[in-house]
Amino acid sequence: xxxxxxxxxxxxxxxxxxxxxxxxxxxxxxQLDVQLHDLAQCYNQSDLPGVARVAHSLKGGAGNLGANVxxxxxxxxxxxxxxxxxxxxxxxxxxxxxxxxxxxxxLREGGYMPAAF
Numbered sequence: 095x096x097x098x099x100x101x102x103x104x105x106x107x108x109x110x111x112x113x114x115x116x117x118x119x120x121x122x123x124x125q126l127d128v129q130l131h132d133l134a135q136c137y138n139q140s141d142l143p144g145v146a147r148v149a150h151s152l153k154g155g156a157g158n159l160g161a162n163v164x165x166x167x168x169x170x171x172x173x174x175x176x177x178x179x180x181x182x183x184x185x186x187x188x189x190x191x192x193x194x195x196x197x198x199x200x201l202r203e204g205g206y207m208p209a210a211f
Contacts, residue, residue, distance in 0.1 A: 095163060097193070097200040102160030107206070119207035122155055123198055130194060133171075133187060137180075145183060146175035156197070164190075164197045 107115050129152045136144030153168035167189055174183040201207045 095196070097161060097163045097197045098204060098206075099160035099162050100204065103201075103204065103206050106159070115206060116208050119159065119201050122159055123201070123207065125155065126152070126194055126198070130190060133190070137184065137187060140180070142175040142178055142180060142183065145187075146172050149175060159201075161197045161201075164193050167193050 103115075106118075110118070129148055132148045133145055133152075136142075136148060149168045149172035153165050153172055156162075156165035156168060167186060171183055171186040171190070174186060198207075202209060
């Protein structure tokens with residue numbers, strides 16, 4: 095599965111340069127860990143509006159970086175949480191850690207973030 099829109103990332107690389115893109119992707123990955131934790135916490139507290147809020151933020155950040163699979167999955171989670179569908183939201187949430195991990199690997203392997211991060 096292609097987790098990244100390489101055209102978007104290559105355009106960002108051309109515009110920002112390697113150092114700035116690496117800073118942005120490193121910040122994104124650090125925030126990603128926080129967002130995954132926050133999603134689990136909101137879900138465990140039956141806070142579907144909180145799940146929707148965090149998923150919306152994740153959707154936007156991932157989309158801006160061309161992390162399309164992660165963005166689409168976060169959008170689905172947001173939609174199900176807003177609809178109050180806790181069962182489907184839980185199913186989508188179960189997919190997120192693997193998708194997030196594969197996205198980070200793809201960013202690293204594509205040279206879009208520092209290898210040491």
